[in-house]
Amino acid sequence: MNCNVPTDIVFSFTGFAMRGGQTDTHHDGWGIAFFEGAGVRHFVDHEAAVSSPIAELIKRYPIKSKNVIAHIRKATQGVVALENCHPFVRELWGRYWVFAHNGDLKEFHPELDGAYRPVGSTDSERAFCYILQSLCRRFGDRRPERAALRAALGELTREIAAHGTFNMMLSSGGELYAHCSTSLHYLVRQYPFETARLSDEDVSVDFSQVTTPDDRVAIIVTQPLTTNEAWTAFAPGELKLFLDGMPQPEGYA
Template sequence: MCQLLGMNCNVPTDICFSFTGFQARGGLTDHHRDGWGIAFFEGRGARVFLDPMPSVESPVAELVRHYPIRSLNVIAHIRKATLGEVRLENTHPFQRELWGRYWIFAHNGHLRDYAPRLSGRFLPVGDTDSELAFCHVLDTLAQRFPEPPAPAELFEALRELAAEIGAHGTFNFLLSNGERLFAHCASLLSYIVRAAPFAHAHLADQDVTVDFNDLTTPDDRVAVIATTPLTDNEQWERIPPGTLLAFHLGMPEAHAQTGAASAENVTNGA
């Protein structure tokens, strides 16, 4: 199973602490060695790093781990290949433009007998079921909404698509347009919201501890989403299978539902 990591905040925040533990899952504390990637939204832009090497051996991953890029939305992925060779074009997360904004997507799972019809506006570059699903999602949204829909309409459309695509297999995913981060759990996904009063956190995959009181202000709020909890001394919330959550300003939005089928300030160190 691939590994997913997402972050959504109310102020730009770096992900160095979480990424330190996450990086270890790419060949040190887990057997996922088929590439990794991470995307940071910066304003309307997106800074994306991809490498088909295992994250524990990747010089690019070391750069990211020590580079405090601050962002409101981050998506990272460590790949265990099930469909598609280990190549750069098959490395998550994937990036496309829709409605004048970049969209970033990463998938954990495997889809079987999945061959959606695409209009041609969004086409996969590689040969993974994940990139094909991403193109299908954006293609459907573009046809359904000529202009950007209201957040509740977008959420409902994504919930329907998650159930439709998920009927073909396991469809855990993270998706963001830089404003919101959507997390769909088909089998395994958890999250934590860190807000005042902050505490110490210890990584499960590395012997690293941080005191968030030294790195935050009382108004800061950060949501971190991962396939399995990254820390072993905090209370993570398990997302029920079949659930889509939309994270905005560091917390889940109220319209999150369960499907039947399946800034100006700067914060450091999520």
């Protein structure tokens, strides 16, 4: 989720968490990270999202954030263990970066120089470490302009996606990058807000009752979360940049 004002994710997470063991088979752990200023609230659990007491808290406690990345895991590489749960969090350029991956990378063993090392045993954490190391090598100790960062991430995601399926999300708080390899959809909720109905549970919310006309919220997900809204599919190989609740056109800086 990427928004222009701090927004809670209770509605979307309620549907999403059902896929962690109930309406889908992603039951090998889950996690969610909320940016709050430069800080991050990071929750991970190796239990299935449908039965996790921490997931229950997230559904009841409206944490407001402009950028949230959540993940439910189906173990393809790496055992079911806390250190293998996404999203992963690392620091680069004095900011926390949050990363989650849906997919599977084959024979992906990049040379890691020690600046970022995987703690767990997933292909995903290796990819995250490789991305941060590559950004660090390319741009040194200063964060580049947005256009240069976007271009670099475009190259890196193409390179990594050559090894398999690499649907991923990455954020350091302001912007959110999403790369589609096989399946990613998004939706922008903005004025005039309407009622949305979850696909995975019998829950609806009338967003016009809980928003102001200036609010804008982008939801990006592998499979659409609601039955009555128009979701847009990403093209395979596409990297989108979301800012203030909107996908930003190519060349935006």
